[in-house]
Amino acid sequence: MTKSNEVLIFDTTLRDGEQSPGATMTHSEKLEIAEMLDEMGVDIIEAGFPIASEGDFQAVSEIAKLAKSATICGLSRANYKDIDRCWEAVKHAKSPRIHTFIGTSPLHRAIPNLNMDEMAERIHDTVTHARNLCDNVQWSPMDATRTEWDYLCRVVEIAIKAGATTINIPDTVGYTAPRESADLIRNLIATVPGADDVIFATHCHNDLGMATANSLAAVEGGARQIECTINGLGERAGNTALEEVVMALKVRNDIMPYTTRIDTRKIMNISRRVATVSGFAVQYNKAIVGKNAFAHESGIHQDGMLKNRETFEVMKPEDVGLSGTSLPLGKHSGRAALRAKLAEMGFDLADNQLNDIFIRFKDLADRKKEVFDDDLMALVYQNDTSEDRLKLKSLRVVCGTEGPQTADMVMEIDGADVKTSATGDGPVDATFNAVKALFPHGARLQLYQVSAVTEGTDAQATVSVRMEEDGRIATGQSADTDTVVASAKAYINALNRLLVRREQSEPGYDVKGVSYKDT
Ligand SMILES: CC(=O)SCCNC(=O)CCNC(=O)[C@H](O)C(C)(C)COP(=O)(O)OP(=O)(O)OC[C@H]1O[C@@H](n2cnc3c(N)ncnc32)[C@H](O)[C@@H]1OP(=O)(O)O
Ligand SMILES: CC(C)C(=O)C(=O)O
Ligand SMILES: [Mn+2]
Numbered sequence: 171m172t173k174s175n176e177v178l179i180f181d182t183t184l185r186d187g188e189q190s191p192g193a194t195m196t197h198s199e200k201l202e203i204a205e206m207l208d209e210m211g212v213d214i215i216e217a218g219f220p221i222a223s224e225g226d227f228q229a230v231s232e233i234a235k236l237a238k239s240a241t242i243c244g245l246s247r248a249n250y251k252d253i254d255r256c257w258e259a260v261k262h263a264k265s266p267r268i269h270t271f272i273g274t275s276p277l278h279r280a281i282p283n284l285n286m287d288e289m290a291e292r293i294h295d296t297v298t299h300a301r302n303l304c305d306n307v308q309w310s311p312m313d314a315t316r317t318e319w320d321y322l323c324r325v326v327e328i329a330i331k332a333g334a335t336t337i338n339i340p341d342t343v344g345y346t347a348p349r350e351s352a353d354l355i356r357n358l359i360a361t362v363p364g365a366d367d368v369i370f371a372t373h374c375h376n377d378l379g380m381a382t383a384n385s386l387a388a389v390e391g392g393a394r395q396i397e398c399t400i401n402g403l404g405e406r407a408g409n410t411a412l413e414e415v416v417m418a419l420k421v422r423n424d425i426m427p428y429t430t431r432i433d434t435r436k437i438m439n440i441s442r443r444v445a446t447v448s449g450f451a452v453q454y455n456k457a458i459v460g461k462n463a464f465a466h467e468s469g470i471h472q473d474g475m476l477k478n479r480e481t482f483e484v485m486k487p488e489d490v491g492l493s494g495t496s497l498p499l500g501k502h503s504g505r506a507a508l509r510a511k512l513a514e515m516g517f518d519l520a521d522n523q524l525n526d527i528f529i530r531f532k533d534l535a536d537r538k539k540e541v542f543d544d545d546l547m548a549l550v551y552q553n554d555t556s557e558d559r560l561k562l563k564s565l566r567v568v569c570g571t572e573g574p575q576t577a578d579m580v581m582e583i584d585g586a587d588v589k590t591s592a593t594g595d596g597p598v599d600a601t602f603n604a605v606k607a608l609f610p611h612g613a614r615l616q617l618y619q620v621s622a623v624t625e626g627t628d629a630q631a632t633v634s635v636r637m638e639e640d641g642r643i644a645t646g647q648s649a650d651t652d653t654v655v656a657s658a659k660a661y662i663n664a665l666n667r668l669l670v671r672r673e674q675s676e677p678g679y680d681v682k683g684v685s686y687k688d689t
Pocket of ligand 2: 186271310375
């Protein structure tokens with residue numbers, strides 16, 4: 171068979187993937203995933219292991235009926251009963267396939283207690299039986315990568331002669347390494363008579379974290395079918411991840427000139443669905459489909475991305491079905507990303523305004539994992555405090571069941587630091603009493619309101635405080651991850667505004683060094 175550059179994608183999420191402890195999917199979930207696989211262009215769907223249970227049989231049978239373009243395959247051990255049951259399930263498919271396997275390594279030959287010759291005979295008989303039922307037969311020597319190479323060549327030849335159309339070479343325990351993976355397939359193709367008439371497949375597990383590399387190496391060695399699962403779901407450390415091999419072949423087509431039929435824009439959607447139905451969440455830093463795969467938090471990367479996205483991304487997020495790159499703001503972010511985010515939110519800021527917000531943003535990001543749009547909004551709407559007469563320098567509040575609540579506060583008033591300790595009925599009351607002690611005033615509190623602007627226990631609280639004195643009303647606002655700090659700042663902000671109003675209504679009024687109450 172002339173080797174084209176097309177690599178067939180064989181998805182086994184519903185069979186090997188489901189073998190992950192705890193990943194069992196319901197009947198309807200399996201059908202839904204199978205439809206998604208079919209639509210995304212998977213060439214062969216291994217829909218289950220029909221002899222395993224009535225449920226598996228039903229799922230494979232129904233998937234066989236609904237598949238529009240994919241070949242539907244079922245797994246069976248090397249015995250007639252399994253193979254017959256498998257055929258019963260897949261035979262309704264437009265394109266059915268029987269997959270039969272047996273362990274060929276010394277360790278696995280010992281399990282059914284077959285010597286090399288007896289096993290060879292079993293392979294001949296079972297593959298012949300499968301081929302008499304179906305003209306599309308895949309045969310796998312389980313644990314191929316720990317099987318003696320000469321014996322592997324011998325049994326592969328037998329399977330081909332018995333009618334197998336695909337020879338799958340499983341690295342069942344994730345033991346091989348890229349060079350060996352390529353050499354093994356290359357050697358089989360070069361040595362086994364009839365090898366050119368079949369497709370060689372690679373089926374890798376990720377026990378040593380090499381499943382993707384081993385699969386790609388096998389393709390370089392001549393394999394033209396990759397067996398894989400969505401999100402790399404599968405036994406133990408999982409199988410080769412479909413999204414990884416497909417994107418690797420797409421992105422590095424310059425050095426791996428092979429194609430697949432996969433519509434890569436459907437990757438994210440199916441990844442999320444498989445994560446949900448299997449209950450196996452995708453790790454944040456998982457290649458291609460992890461939450462952080464297209465997210466950049468650090469300032470230098472964000473700046474680079476804003477100037478040219480190729481600086482830190484080797485593929486487009488749109489190519490895997492995402493709407494775009496994300497530049498989450500956090501403690502490592504810089505001004506470029508902050509400016510871009512604020513511009514996206516509709517704020518066109520001058521450099522000095524941006525610098526002011528940036529300082530407060532860094533201060534917030536030091537205390538908070540991620541800074542959200544609403545956090546930024548709160549920062550933007552917080553006033554520039556550089557002109558304020560009254561500033562909060564520090565606050566420590568003791569609260570809890572053992573009262574009284576106490577607030578130790580340092581304020582800067584007209585450039586001089588003053589400090590006090592005050593008690594109150596609760597931490598906010600104690601805090602406000604501390605402000606009153608440091609800056610005695612006659613203004614009355616009209617309104618005190620707290621709301622959380624973002625979610626989570628590290629969310630910012632926005633506090634509004636409305637004060638009134640002599641008919642003048644001023645509202646102060648502040649946001650902070652500490653509600654009491656936000657309250658103190660909002661209260662002081664309101665007082666500063668009242669002072670400004672007073673200056674404005676009484677021109678020439680000299681507030682320097684004069685206590686507000688004394689005036
Ligand atoms: C590497 C892989 O992923 S292989 C696929 C693994 N997947 C599964 O096993 C999931 C589905 N399996 C099942 O539901 C069950 O194991 C069944 C229904 C297939 C068999 O159940 P049981 O009859 O109770 O057998 P049990 O699971 O205890 O043992 C497996 C039997 O299959 C035999 N066996 C294992 N692989 C093969 C094979 N490829 N060909 C022939 N026989 C095999 C074992 O020698 C053992 O036989 P024994 O009962 O005569 O000792
Ligand atoms: C059944 C075979 C192909 C398998 O899953 C393996 O060997 O890992
Ligand atoms: Mn496997």
